[in-house]
Amino acid sequence: MLSGATVVLPTGAVPGGRVVVDGTRIAAAAPEHAQILDLSGHWVVPGFVDLHNHGGGGASFTSGTVEDVLRGIHTHRLHGTTTLVASTVTGAMDFLTQRAGLLSELAEQGDIAGVHFEGPFISPCRKGAHSEELLRDPDPAEVRKLVDAARGHAKMVTLATELPGGIDSVRLLAEHGVIAAIGHTDATYEQTVEAIEAGATVATHLFNAMPPVGHRAPGPITALLEDGRVTVELINDGTHLHPAALQLAFHHAGADRVAFITDAMDAAGFGDGRYMLGPLEVEVADGVARLVEGGSIAGSTLTLDRAFKRAVTIDRVPVTDAVRALSANPARLLGLDDRIGSLEPGKDADLVVLDADFELRGVMRRGAWVVDPQLA
Numbered sequence: 001m002l003s004g005a006t007v008v009l010p011t012g013a014v015p016g017g018r019v020v021v022d023g024t025r026i027a028a029a030a031p032e033h034a035q036i037l038d039l040s041g042h043w044v045v046p047g048f049v050d051l052h053n054h055g056g057g058g059a060s061f062t063s064g065t066v067e068d069v070l071r072g073i074h075t076h077r078l079h080g081t082t083t084l085v086a087s088t089v090t091g092a093m094d095f096l097t098q099r100a101g102l103l104s105e106l107a108e109q110g111d112i113a114g115v116h117f118e119g120p121f122i123s124p125c126r127k128g129a130h131s132e133e134l135l136r137d138p139d140p141a142e143v144r145k146l147v148d149a150a151r152g153h154a155k156m157v158t159l160a161t162e163l164p165g166g167i168d169s170v171r172l173l174a175e176h177g178v179i180a181a182i183g184h185t186d187a188t189y190e191q192t193v194e195a196i197e198a199g200a201t202v203a204t205h206l207f208n209a210m211p212p213v214g215h216r217a218p219g220p221i222t223a224l225l226e227d228g229r230v231t232v233e234l235i236n237d238g239t240h241l242h243p244a245a246l247q248l249a250f251h252h253a254g255a256d257r258v259a260f261i262t263d264a265m266d267a268a269g270f271g272d273g274r275y276m277l278g279p280l281e282v283e284v285a286d287g288v289a290r291l292v293e294g295g296s297i298a299g300s301t302l303t304l305d306r307a308f309k310r311a312v313t314i315d316r317v318p319v320t321d322a323v324r325a326l327s328a329n330p331a332r333l334l335g336l337d338d339r340i341g342s343l344e345p346g347k348d349a350d351l352v353v354l355d356a357d358f359e360l361r362g363v364m365r366r367g368a369w370v371v372d373p374q375l376a
Contacts, residue, residue, distance in 0.1 A: 001030045004040035005353070008323045010342045019044055021349040024367040028345040039353060039373065043319070046327035046342050047082030047350030047365060048304040049334070051156065052116055052204070052233055052261035054087045054277070056268035056303070061086040062099060062278055066106070073111055075269040076262070079303035082350035082365040083331070083340055085155050086112045087263075089278040090119030090130040093142060100149035107153035113334055114155030117146050118204065121169065122184035123160035126209045129291050129298035130184065131279050138169040147178055154178050155334060158204040161195035162187040174199030179333065181233075184209045185220055192223035196230060202333070205263055206232040206249060208240050208297070225252040231333050233261045234325070236310050237302040239288050243315045255321035259330045260307045265289055265299035309358040 007017030020027040020034065055061045057075030059068035069086065076084055086103050088096060096117065103115045119130045121138035136142070138159050147154040156179035159166055173180040182195055183204020203224040211219040224230050225248075232253050234246055240263075250258055262268065266275045267284040274292075275282045277299060281292040289298040308326055311317040317325075331341025339348050353362030353373045362373030 001034045001036045002039050002044055002351075002353075003036055004038050005042040005044040007343060008043065008045045008320060010328070010344065012320055017044070019343055019351065021364070021367050024349055026343060026345050026347050026349050037374070041356055042361060042373070043354040043358070044343070045308075045319075045323050045352050045354065047340065047352055047363070048080045048308070048326045049083040049113075049330035049336075049341060050076065050081045050262055050304055051085050051202075051259055051330045051333065052087050052118070053081075053084050053264050054089060054118075054299055055266045056264050056270065058266055058270040060266050060276070061103065062088045062091065063276070066102065069103070069106060070111060072266070076264070076303060077363060077365060077370045079269065079305045080308070080352040080360055080363050081262075081304050082352075082363065082370075083113050083334075083336070085114050085116045085334070087116040087118050090122070090134045091278055092134060093120070093145065096120070096146060097149035100146060100154070101151070104149075104151045104153040108151075113336065114153045115150045116156040116158070117154070118158040119184070121157070121159045121163065121166075123163065123186045125186040126160070126184045126211075128184060128209045129277050129280055129282070129296050134279070137163045138165045140165055140168045140172045143169045143172060144176075147173070147176055156181050156202065158183040159200075160185040160187065161198075161200060162191040167194060167198045170195055170198040170200050182220060182224065186211060187220045189218040189220065189223050192220040193227075196223065196227050201229055201231060203230055203232040205235050205240065205261065207245055208235065225249065228257070231257050231259050231329060233259050235263050235300055235302065236260050236307040236315070237300050238310060238314075240297065240300065246311075246315050246317075250317065250321065255324050256329060258325040259333065260304065260311070260322075260325045262302040262304060262307070263299045264302055267301045268303055269301075305352070305354075305360040308354075312358055
C-alpha cells in the first residue's frame, strides 16, 4: 500500500491518498498484512504512455537488434514511460516491412504497445529528418502492406493526406482500426478538414513539420485544433515548441485532446554525439538533435518525466491536465484505457512517484518496481 502521497485519480488530485497494489493490478482494498510504503510529500500519478518514440539509450527502434530495442524501451521505463509505441522513420518498403515483423514480436511479448509508421508517406516539402529520396505517395496498397506486416500491431501511420492516395489511405486505416495521423504535411485547411472527415484522428507533433497558421490561409493547425475528433501530439522539450504555442493548443483543443510525446531518438537518456536516424546522420549537442546536413531538428532527446515537469513548472499546466496528456489520453487513443492510463482498481499497477519538485523518484510497471523509491 502506497500511502500519504497526493494521488492523481480521474476525479482529481487527492492529498494523503493511497494506492493498493495486489500482484500486477491496482486493488480496491488492502489485503491483510499489506506492506505499507509512506510516500508523504510525494505525488503518485499513472504510468506515462508514449505514442511516438523512435528510441533511446543509444538504441534505435528503426534499425536496432531486438536487444537494442529492449535497451531503448528500458531507458524510457526508467523515466516513467510504462507503455510505449515504437516508431519507425522513412525507409525502403521492404526494410520497413521487415522492421514491422521484428517489432510485432515485441508487441506480442508485451514489451511495446504496437508500431507507429512515420513515413514514407509524407510530403517532401515538410520532410524534416526523413530521407527525401525514400519518400512516396500514400498508395493504399502499400499502406496496407505495412499494416499487414505488423500482424495486427500497427497502431498508427503518419501521412501527408494531401498527397495522391492520401484520403483513400486514411479510409483504409480507419477500416482496419489503425490511427491515421496527419503530419509532415503541406496540406491546406480545406484538405485537412477532408482528411479528418475521412477518419484521421491524430495530429503528428502539432505545429512541427506543417505550415504555420495564416490569417488568410489558416492551414492544417487550425483545422486540427478546432475538431473535437482529433488528438494533438505535442513535444514539450522547450526546443520544438514555445510555451505560448503549447498553451494555445491546450486552450483550443482542451486537456482531453492533448497527448505529450517524446519523438525521442537514440540519444534520449544517453548523451550528446553522432547518431543515425534511419539513413541520415544526426548531431546531438546540448541535448538538441539536428541533421548534420541541413540542420533540421531530428526528433528529440526528451523523456516523459521531463515533459511532465516542464508542463507543470514552466508551462503552468495543472497537474491533473498534465496527467491526462501523459497517460489517460494516449491510453484511450490506443484503445487500452480499460487496462492503463489511470489509477483505478482492476487496472495494471503502472505508476510514477514524483517528489515535491516533480523529480522522478519511483516507477512501477505491472506491480514491479522499475525504479524503487526507497532506493532512489
